[in-house]
Amino acid sequence: MNRINPIYILILLSVLLLMLIYKLDSTKEQLKDTQIAFASTEKLAIKLSSLKEVYANKQNIKKSLQKILKHSSLKSLSLQTKFKNSSLTIKANNIDKNSLNLLISKLVNNAFVISKMKVRKVSGNSAELSMEIKW
DSSP states (O other), X not given: OOSOOHHHXXXXXXXXXXXXXXXXXXHHHHHHHHHHHHHHHHHHHHHHHHHHHHHSOHHHHHHHHHHHHTOHHHHTSOOEEEEOSSEEEEXXXXXXXXXXXXXXXXXXXXXXXXXXXXXXXXXXXXXXXXXXXXX
């Protein structure tokens, strides 16, 4: 009379097996979700590292800015430039619209962080420019 019925043991083991299978399935789903999140995080990290290579190279940024400012169309202008440790300030009191268009298109199409830019129309063909580029 003190013996445990083998059917009870069999039922207990089958219930434990079902619980383990359910837990295994839920863990597999969590693993799939984690793998998807890891893949998207990895893509983001690759993009950020490539952006860091472009934006963090201070010497390359300075050389690019100097090259743009030495452009033949921009040399004749009276641009006031101030290179600082972490920024460049460009000011022009009277710049014609073609030169302004050239300068802004060169700066915007490169990898520069333009923190301030103010363009004000002075007359029909000229404008006033104030700009700060940081690195």
